Amino acid sequence: MAIKKQYLKSKPICKVTFAVEAKEANNVAVAGNFNEWDTEAVTLKKLKNGTFKGTLDLEKDNSYEFKYVIDGEWQNEEQA
Template sequence: MSIKKQYLKSKPICKVTFAIKPEDEATQVSVVGSFNEWNSEANPLKKLKDGTFKGTVDLEKDKSYEFKYLIDETVYTNEAEADALAWNDFAGAENSVLNV
């Protein structure tokens, strides 16, 4: 798993690239979070030949976002390289936190 941040000089935007290689064979992975209202269809990741899922999302700078990966619409998992973790009472679990 990994996160790559690329800040734009011309706009207050950070291009965040999410990448995850699920342990088990997966057919689809999405990144869901506070930036897309936890919508599993908003940011699907593309499957690469090596089994890694990857995608880029433009996020507004100087903000924090909570997120998780959704694997095959059933398994939520956190990012090991997240900036922090935050408890979510609604889910009864921790979410990954991304600071941009």
Template structure:
């Protein structure tokens, strides 16, 4: 798993690249506050090496809760900036600050 942040000087956004290795997975997405936890909007593309990857533009100066959905199973990213307890989900979500 990895998260890469690229701040854009000309716009108030940060390009965030989410990637997760899931060779045996069929569908992987990243869901969170930034896409209303919508699996379709957060779908990641599978690369030949079995890694799923996607780039999202997130408004700067904010933090977002998120998780990966790997074939229907929610997974936290070990490289999240922090974790936050979520009463609705009954578990911790990863947090990314941009």
């Protein structure tokens, strides 16, 4: 599991990319205080190598909490 942040100079936005290695999983989502912990609002796309990946635009200078939802099971980000 990994997150990558990219701050935009032109807007007060941070692009956050979520990546989860879950080869056996069917569905991976990200739920957090940025989407009212909705487990279906942000689903990640499964790549050919088995990694699920997706990018969100979040307001910078804010603090966010999130968890992954892998096939219905809540998982913490190990690097957060």
